[in-house]
Amino acid sequence: xxxxxxxxxxxxxxxxxxxxxxxxxxxxxxxxxxxxxxxxxxxxxxxxxxxxxxxxxxxxxxxxxxxxxxxxxxxxxxxxxxxxxxxxxxxxxxxxxxxxxxxxxxxxxxxxxxxxxxxxxxxxxxxxxxxxxxxxxxxxxxxxxxxxxxxxxxxxxxxxxxxxxxxxxxxxxxxxxxxxxxxxxxxxxxxxxxxxxxxxxxxxxxxxxxxxxxxxxxxxxxxxxxxxxxxxxxxxxxxxxxxxxxxxxxxxxxxxxxxxxxxxxxxxxxxxxxxxxxxxxxxxxxxxxxxxxxxxxxxxxxx
Ligand code: CP
Ligand code: NVA
Numbered sequence: 374x375x376x377x378x379x380x381x382x383x384x385x386x387x388x389x390x391x392x393x394x395x396x397x398x399x400x401x402x403x404x405x406x407x408x409x410x411x412x413x414x415x416x417x418x419x420x421x422x423x424x425x426x427x428x429x430x431x432x433x434x435x436x437x438x439x440x441x442x443x444x445x446x447x448x449x450x451x452x453x454x455x456x457x458x459x460x461x462x463x464x465x466x467x468x469x470x471x472x473x474x475x476x477x478x479x480x481x482x483x484x485x486x487x488x489x490x491x492x493x494x495x496x497x498x499x500x501x502x503x504x505x506x507x508x509x510x511x512x513x514x515x516x517x518x519x520x521x522x523x524x525x526x527x528x529x530x531x532x533x534x535x536x537x538x539x540x541x542x543x544x545x546x547x548x549x550x551x552x553x554x555x556x557x558x559x560x561x562x563x564x565x566x567x568x569x570x571x572x573x574x575x576x577x578x579x580x581x582x583x584x585x586x587x588x589x590x591x592x593x594x595x596x597x598x599x600x601x602x603x604x605x606x607x608x609x610x611x612x613x614x615x616x617x618x619x620x621x622x623x624x625x626x627x628x629x630x631x632x633x634x635x636x637x638x639x640x641x642x643x644x645x646x647x648x649x650x651x652x653x654x655x656x657x658x659x660x661x662x663x664x665x666x667x668x669x670x671x672x673x674x675x676x
Contacts, residue, residue, distance in 0.1 A: 377495040378674045381485060383506045383543035384569060390673070391547055395514055398662070398669030401440075402514075408676065412442025417473040417675055419443060421499070424450040424479045425601045429636060430499045430507065433663040434476055434671075441668055443675075446472065465491035474674055480602050495674035502536060502602060503563075507670060508635045509540040511662040513548060515655055516592055518662075519631055527551040529590040529626065531583045532616045532643055533609070534562035537596045537635050542566050546575035554579045555586035557612040583616050587626045593618060593653070594633045595643045610642070619645045623653050631655050 383391065400407040419438045421431060431447065438445050450456050455464055465488045468475055474495040477488055482503035489496040498506055516523055527550070530538050534556040542562060545552035546569075554562065558581060561567075570577040580586060587593050598613040599606050623630060632644075632653040640646050649656060 377489075377493065379489045379495050380497045380506065380670050380674055381489055382498060382504050383509065383540055383547055384566075386547065388547045388549075391510070394669040394673045395510060395517075395666070396669070397672050398510070398514055398665040398667075401668040401672075402662075402665040408672065410442075413672060414438065414441040414443035414675055417443040418471070419445045419671065420468050420472040420475045421445055421447045422450070422453070422455070422475065422477040422479070423447070423499075424477075424484075425500070427478055427499070429660055429663050430476075430478060433667045434499070437664050437667040437671060441671060443473075443671075461487040462491040464488070465496075466493075469493035474671070497670060497674060500536065502600075504539045504543070505537045505635065506540045506543070507663070507667060508537060509544045510670065511666040512541075512594075512633055512635070512659055513544060514662045514666055515633065515659045516631060518658065519655055520591060520629075524549045525551075526591040527553065527589070528592045528594060529586040530554045530556075530594050531586055531618055531622070532556065532595040532613055533560045533598055533600070534579075535560075535596060535600050537594075538562050539566050541594065542570050542575070542577055545577050546570050546573045549576075551576040552578070553586040553590065555581060555583045555616060557581060557616065559612055560609065583618075583622055584625050587618075587622050587630075590626045590630055592631045592633055593623060593626050596635055597637070597639055598643050599639075613643065617643060617645065618648050620647045620651065623648055623651070626653075628652075633659055636660055 435445050469492045476497040476499045478499040482501040595618045634656050
């Protein structure tokens with residue numbers, strides 16, 4: 374029996390597979406039926422495990438699965454025996470007897486890998502402390518709708534070198550674009566991820582000057598200063614204050630630049646109202662595209 378098609382992280386996937394998933398998502402968005410079937414996931418069920426809150430990921434997976442003819446079961450951490458100590462491995466074995474795929478949002482990346490290692494069905498990373506690959510698929514779709522192919526373009530990440538930044542680094546290598554990260558030294562992305570990008574020949578650089586990163590960029594991206602599970606709020610806010618994305622930073626990028634944020638945004642912290650509500654911002658398209666991108670991911674995992 375072939376192993377399940379997991380969607381765990383962009384770094385472990387082939388660029389042509391990622392491109393196929395994006396194309397599938399875009400086809401669904403255009404109202405096409407890429408597999409020739411109106412309800413290609415009819416009879417299939419997706420389990421959604423949430424150890425952390427979610428608006429976009431939860432709703433886009435639920436709605437996406439149903440639009441493709443499938444069903445979902447949503448499991449909060451405290452609803453299941455996981456909250457009382459049943460192991461991830463045993464949970465994986467049991468759920469695999471009931472459902473056709475499992476999405477997990479977890480506080481610990483190792484739990485995702487453990488789940489995938491013991492599940493007989495595809496496992497999807499719905500955000501961990503390390504990465505957020507589904508988000509970046511929607512982001513790439515959004516950029517390409519507005520500006521064409523990402524290859525050869527320049528993206529600037531300004532702020533915390535967090536889970537979303539890690540998936541952007543993976544994407545820069547897989548989709549051949551330049552990524553300039555500007556982060557406080559204390560909040561740099563993990564060095565092994567940067568080393569991986571360098572070893573792959575990726576055009577990924579890290580500095581701590583937000584203006585230098587944003588200058589003439591095709592897209593400026595940021596995220597919350599305090600991610601779910603982060604403890605050191607006060608120190609983070611202090612370190613990240615110089616990395617706020619405001620109108621003057623976007624002007625240094627230029628009129629062509631897009632602004633992206635995975636949301637939820639903390640207006641007045643990592644981004645000003647003038648930017649998120651301004652002419653550069655594509656954040657609502659980005660949020661909508663979570664739905665279309667999820668449908669591409671689900672179709673690829675389940676067919
Ligand atoms: N961007 C994102 O993953 O949002 P949620 O936390 O609402 O799912
Ligand atoms: N970095 C954020 C992303 C939320 C979608 C977090 O992990 O909380």
